[in-house]
Amino acid sequence: MYIHKKYLINNKSTDIKEYKTLLKKISGLNLRRSSKFNVLAILGALNCVDKKELSGNTGIYVCSEFASIVSVKKVLDDNEKNSMIMPFDFLNINSNNVSFYISQALESNGKNMLLTSDELSFEKGLELALFEMEINAVTDIIIGLVDESLSNINNYSRYLSNENKNYDKDYSGWLYLSQEKIDALCKIEFIKSFDSQKKLDEIIKMIDYDVFYENCEFSFIESIENFILGENKKMIYIGVDKNDKGLVFFISK
């Protein structure tokens, strides 16, 4: 499974208008009432694909830790003011529409979905996407992790168990993968899951690697960016949650 393209937006919280302006330059989609979550996702996915010709059976996987929580909070606050929920607000809290908009923008008819798994949304999403490419349910993959800044939710860290992480930024990180070896940036050799520190140690002992990254410091896509720019040939990426469950990815170039 080969990674061919990557694209990352990792900004301080930015006004949606700026993202819409950037999106207008590359897409004719009408997203006038759409949420920042949707706009960020489409902007990232389209920039990742760029001029790449897709297979026609591309799987689109949008992963997210918080999805449309900022829009949900707005709707809840509006409800308290006894305002009727407006259709576009309802569409914005239906987080899964995000993958539809990307599918529409790319004119793809393959499967598309929104996936989540606490602290490991991208890692679990990638595991599923790679499996589906392996069994030929999809021919190629566009996968991203998208989360808008939580700065609009007062003191958001009180709702999170791993409070060391900062979710103030707008994030939209994307990869394009296929089974085509030529011109690939790197290759995902295999994935192993674990449910304890002991099992993780056992897995790591079995792998001959040059460098490793962990999700507590870098996202998967940031790790790939660092790996590609560096001299190392073999890396592992470890995604682990608060209960010591997670996944190890072994990647080579």
Added chain:
Amino acid sequence: MKSNCYIIGKSLICSLGTTKEAIVKSVKNLDQNNYEPFLEDKFKEKCFYEIDGFSSSSSNRFFEILKKVIDDALKDASLSSKEAEDLHIFLGSTSMGISINEEENKKFHNNESKDELVHIRYGFIGTFVEEYIKSKHKSLVLATACTSSINAFSSASQQIKHNKIKKAIVIGIELFNQSTYDGFSSFMLLSQENIYRPFDSRSDGIILGEGCSAVILSADKNKDADFKYLASSNICDNYSETTSEPTGKPILQCLETTIENANIQLNEIDLIKAHATGSENNNTSESNALNTLFKKYNHKTKVTALKPYLGHTLGASGTNEMILILYCIENGFFPACLGYKNAIEGSDFSPLIEHKNVASKVNILLNHVAFGGNNSSVIIGNKS
């Protein structure tokens, strides 16, 4: 080398009841004659298929229902708590736990709580299930609107079939929340006459409901009659985020691909459980797809719809309706499409108007259509 994937346990909590016996008894007793009085009684307070008998607090109710569904499914599958730790978790929902945040937010605005929300992580239900059954595996939560839990079922089944995992629990959950109710209302999609009539010329919209269900899947069967996953398909209809292409072509494509993937003929399918939301667009597009399918293969398969019994339970409808149909088959019948009398214009098939006795070994196709153009079909069967 491919393996098999069997449904070895299941449970459902819905407005018809909280046990298989109560649910089957309700379905059996319903017919076209007593359907409207049944609805009138059910919708005395609000036009919604509501689950009775749990806490009044949204948060307590949410987790009480979820825990009961999991416990009942594990019991049905005869799995010990130790064996449950090996289950991979797949969960499908549209609104996730928004009802819990609604309740807390209301308290906050009434100065009864310092927190505006309870959960902000989208996948918190998955983590709850992991911790509840002490699973060794990380959960995966799928949100594809009304196809969420059927897609969760397909994903889990494919992973078992391809020997990636051995056992899984698939959960669909959708409980009442004001935001969804008002959202559907804002699109003017809800029935005004308060009578659910999918595919009928008098059909005037959707009636929402709530439900939670769990399916236990395994590479090994428990009982001879256990249903096996045969095939599935998922495609995107790019026509609109809220409606299907009216010709039904993408729905047809999904149905045909599933039948092809199952390597069977249309005439080997004993029943099609349609999505049948009762909305004007779904009545047209799904009818068109089924009409074309039947003409093309020169065979009319029996069709039914289950939302008149459960309401439209959105992301949970996949597993909810699968289990309801399996309960009925275990009791020797296919349930009728209540509320149906006359076909909509252009449709030349009629769904079942009364319960139909069936043999215990059948193949069924479950069709689902969702906001965001997400079309999914699954075929399961227990014929040798």
